[in-house]
Amino acid sequence: xxxxxxxxxxxxxxxxxxxxxxxxxxxxxxxxxxxxxxxxxxxxxxxxxxxxxxxxxxxxxxxxxxxxxxxxxxxxxxxxxxxxxxxxxxxxxxxxxxxxxxxxxxx
Numbered sequence: 001x002x003x004x005x006x007x008x009x010x011x012x013x014x015x016x017x018x019x020x021x022x023x024x025x026x027x028x029x030x031x032x033x034x035x036x037x038x039x040x041x042x043x044x045x046x047x048x049x050x051x052x053x054x055x056x057x058x059x060x061x062x063x064x065x066x067x068x069x070x071x072x073x074x075x076x077x078x079x080x081x082x083x084x085x086x087x088x089x090x091x092x093x094x095x096x097x098x099x100x101x102x103x104x105x106x107x
Contacts, residue, residue: 003028003063003075012036013061014092026068029080031090032061043089058086 004013012033020026033056037043047054060081065073 001072003065004030004032004061004077005075006077007034008032008061008077010036012090014090020068024066024068024070026065026073026075027062028064028075029060029062031058031086033058033090040089052087055087056089057084058090059083060085 002009012035013030016028016030018026018028035056037056043056044052045054059079061077062080063075063077065075067073
């Protein structure tokens, strides 16, 4: 079931977290990158000012439903973070990195 929509659909959406209660309330949160690439060069380019401010910028999105038992439930989506939570690539390959990337990454 898709819970995200709009501009986040074609973006990198990783590591979803789900919370639910007994009153049909469901919330899904996930880090989201405006863009989508598996290239370290594209995600972590050389910034002209020497910082990492031009690197991949991750925020947290949330989708909420108050009718989680409906078929299908309706989700309302919004940006949950008020700032960039992570700037660089995110490893989704567990401990399988062999190119100098971190072996574990959670933004």
